[in-house]
Amino acid sequence: MATKIFIDGSEGTTGLRIHERFSGRDDIELLPIDPEKRKDIEERKRLMNQSDITFLCLPDAAAKEAVGLVANDKVKIIDTSTAHRTQEGWAYGFPEISGAHRKNIMEGKRIAVPGCHATGFISLVYPIVREKILPADYPISAFSLTGYSGGGKKMIGEYEDKERTVEYDAPREYALSQKHKHLKEMKKVTGLLREPLFSPIVADYYSGMVVSVPLYGDFLKEGTTPEKLHGFLADFYEGQKFIKVMPFGSEDALKGMMAGNGCSGWDGLKIFVTGNEERMLLTAQFDNLGKGASGAAIQCLNIMLGCEEDKGLNL
Ligand SMILES: NC(=O)C1=CN([C@@H]2O[C@H](COP(=O)(O)OP(=O)(O)OC[C@H]3O[C@@H](n4cnc5c(N)ncnc54)[C@H](OP(=O)(O)O)[C@@H]3O)[C@@H](O)[C@H]2O)C=CC1
Numbered sequence: 001m002a003t004k005i006f007i008d009g010s011e012g013t014t015g016l017r018i019h020e021r022f023s024g025r026d027d028i029e030l031l032p033i034d035p036e037k038r039k040d041i042e043e044r045k046r047l048m049n050q051s052d053i054t055f056l057c058l059p060d061a062a063a064k065e066a067v068g069l070v071a072n073d074k075v076k077i078i079d080t081s082t083a084h085r086t087q088e089g090w091a092y093g094f095p096e097i098s099g100a101h102r103k104n105i106m107e108g109k110r111i112a113v114p115g116c117h118a119t120g121f122i123s124l125v126y127p128i129v130r131e132k133i134l135p136a137d138y139p140i141s142a143f144s145l146t147g148y149s150g151g152g153k154k155m156i157g158e159y160e161d162k163e164r165t166v167e168y169d170a171p172r173e174y175a176l177s178q179k180h181k182h183l184k185e186m187k188k189v190t191g192l193l194r195e196p197l198f199s200p201i202v203a204d205y206y207s208g209m210v211v212s213v214p215l216y217g218d219f220l221k222e223g224t225t226p227e228k229l230h231g232f233l234a235d236f237y238e239g240q241k242f243i244k245v246m247p248f249g250s251e252d253a254l255k256g257m258m259a260g261n262g263c264s265g266w267d268g269l270k271i272f273v274t275g276n277e278e279r280m281l282l283t284a285q286f287d288n289l290g291k292g293a294s295g296a297a298i299q300c301l302n303i304m305l306g307c308e309e310d311k312g313l314n315l
């Protein structure tokens with residue numbers, strides 16, 4: 001029997017992408033909402049409680065409100081917003097980082113899909129904190145380059161406005177107050193003792209992102225070299241369908257340049273280790289709309305359903 005799915009927020013950037021990825025799937029029955037009623041609380045409540053699984057593709061406040069509408073115990077929720085990522089009782093939807101995370105997704109009823117910047121950061125930092133290569137008290141920093149679709153419909157509208165002002169032509173740094181909404185999950189999930197200094201930059205291209213974490217070699221576990229760090233990460237992610245640790249020295253093939261849109265349209269995440277023994281750079285390149293949002297949400301669904309993890313996804 002097909003699994004009944006409701007997408008709350010199906011007209012938004014993430015909701016539309018999730019919807020697209022169901023085309024051709026006969027194991028899913030989508031419960032459509034009348035476009036006129038897509039913000040009608042009673043209609044959303046009705047569909048949510050009829051579903052086996054509801055995707056929330058809403059702003060945080062609306063996602064919190066939506067969870068309160070669930071009256072049927074059997075309904076499972078996959079939330080793409082920031083609202084529940086560090087909340088007790090919610091599984092953090094990042095199956096590659098540990099067996100426990102995968103099990104929680106498989107068995108859980110409440111799944112929070114990781115934030116896009118957080119996905120890159122955690123993919124790089126979680127394994128090396130766990131292995132004590134990176135001390136938990138390291139004063140960490142990270143930067144991130146993202147396409148403008150990361151800001152949802154509003155930001156897409158601003159960038160695609162013919163009357164836009166000249167600042168939009170250039171990359172723009174943001175989160176200047178150092179209070180970005182992903183800091184909490186970056187700290188909690190990795191086990192770091194402090195939130196990172198985090199500087200994201202949004203630029204004039206649609207989708208794709210690059211998250212980088214620079215590390216001083218002499219603060220890492222003794223004897224750590226870029227080659228050893230690379231070997232460790234390659235072993236950690238061996239066999240994972242969605243995470244590929246790229247061969248050591250891959251930056252030569254990229255002519256020393258890491259493009260923000262290099263993985264746009266692809267649902268996996270590539271990891272690069274570069275630098276030298278004094279200063280190393282860990283980089284994750286992926287699509288904010290793929291492994292950074294709707295791709296990761298569908299991956300969680302597939303794990304819950306026990307089907308091929310990459311069903312309906314582009315790897
Ligand atoms: N874009 C990205 O790369 C990523 C986004 N996310 C997260 O996913 C969630 C959705 O983001 P995104 O798709 O980008 O955002 P969008 O703004 O593109 O879409 C949000 C949708 O929710 C609708 N909506 C807002 N309030 C309500 C409500 N009360 N009831 C029903 N519908 C409502 C909006 O309606 P209307 O169309 O009228 O505005 C819109 O269609 C957010 O929490 C976001 O932070 C996560 C990872 C990456």
Ligand SMILES: CC(=O)N[C@@H](CCC(=O)OP(=O)(O)O)C(=O)O
Nearest residue numbers: 081082115116117146150151202
């Ligand atoms: C360009 C841009 O504004 N990007 C968003 C990230 C989108 C995202 O990941 O949002 P969630 O936390 O809801 O998952 C930002 O940095 O806030």
